[in-house]
Amino acid sequence: MSDTYVPLISSGVAGPLGVLHLPRMWQKVSLEATGKLASGYPGIGRGFDAMTCADLGLEEQAVKDYIKKNKPTYPQFEAWVKANAKSLTPQAIDKHNTAVRGYNHDDETRQEILGNCRMAADSSAPKDAVNLNNLDDWHEFHKAVLQ
Known part of the structure; x- marks a missing residue:
């Protein structure tokens, strides 16, 4: 078995908050924080990760720092997102999800x-x-x- 892991949560998956890609970003950053993210995968990359942070009004470094320090479960991470996101309205989430689904x-x-x-x-x-x-x-x- 490998000491590193390919993230297998799809960008098309949302957690209870309804934000696509958020569970995948949590998984990637969590794996990166423990040195277990497969090579070739960034914790927070320039694609959907950056889009998710920008759309929700989250600072990328704050996301990384929170996960590294706290090693949260996914529900704990969503609670942190709820408390820290500057843009978590239903309209912002819908706009983000539409952008994720529509990106080619x-x-x-x-x-x-x-x-x-x-x-x-x-x-x-x-x-x-x-x-x-x-x-x-x-x-x-x-x-x-x-x-």
């Missing part, structure tokens, strides 16, 4: 992920980042753990 990777990234997964880059293959990232995570998990 550029064609080069799509081709790379589909190629790594040995899938044809035809019209039946996903174009959205959530599903492409899922495929990428499952591929990395397979390489790291199952081969």
Whole structure:
């Protein structure tokens, strides 16, 4: 078994607050804080992680510091988000979730992920980042753990 872990919570998953990607960000930052995040994965990256922090009005470093210091469960993390987010209205959450669901990777990234997964880059293959990232995570998990 690996000492590091590929994050397998999808960006398409929301917790009780209803914020897409928040559970994945918690998992990645938690793994990073304990030195257990698989290489190639940032704790807080420039994509959905940065978008989630910006959309909710959370400071990235504050998120990292809270998780590193407290090692919260996911419900504890959501309680912290509720107390610290500057923008957690139903409208802000809906706008964020729509942006996550609607984001498509550029064609080069799509081709790379589909190629790594040995899938044809035809019209039946996903174009959205959530599903492409899922495929990428499952591929990395397979390489790291199952081969």
